[in-house]
Amino acid sequence: MDNAKRIKYFYEHVVSNHLLDEVSEYISESCVLRIGDTTFPVGVEGMKQHMIEVRKTYPDLKMTIIRQFTDGDTVISEFIMEGTHQGEWLGMKPTGKKLRMTGVDIDRLADGKIAEHGGAVNTFEALFEAGIVKPV
Numbered sequence: 001m002d003n004a005k006r007i008k009y010f011y012e013h014v015v016s017n018h019l020l021d022e023v024s025e026y027i028s029e030s031c032v033l034r035i036g037d038t039t040f041p042v043g044v045e046g047m048k049q050h051m052i053e054v055r056k057t058y059p060d061l062k063m064t065i066i067r068q069f070t071d072g073d074t075v076i077s078e079f080i081m082e083g084t085h086q087g088e089w090l091g092m093k094p095t096g097k098k099l100r101m102t103g104v105d106i107d108r109l110a111d112g113k114i115a116e117h118g119g120a121v122n123t124f125e126a127l128f129e130a131g132i133v134k135p136v
Contacts, residue, residue: 003109004068007075010114011063011105018055020048027114034106034118042117058083058099077105081121085132092132101126 010026032039061083069076103121127133
């Protein structure tokens, strides 16, 4: 499986189906999260914990990759993430609303595993469209 297909499978199958036992097949023990020019170590356990926390808010989370671009060992994936807002998040009480968010993940692979992860989700737009946040 090439890097793009591997990333697509990870998000659409492993993440969407909350397969924590398979995370170590796709995430490096030395994986870091990149936010701007800063990196934070997360590893396999950090990624699992992130998936667990997201599931508390969106228990039916599903990710769909709609486009990918590769540059060497780096894969950029544009995605749609859908889930029902069932858990408190950033101080917002659960609304029961189905949210659809777009975003981009940027993953660098080493030895077939994600060694560096970053990206962004257009959360505000989804919350605004659902009426969860309102203009002032």
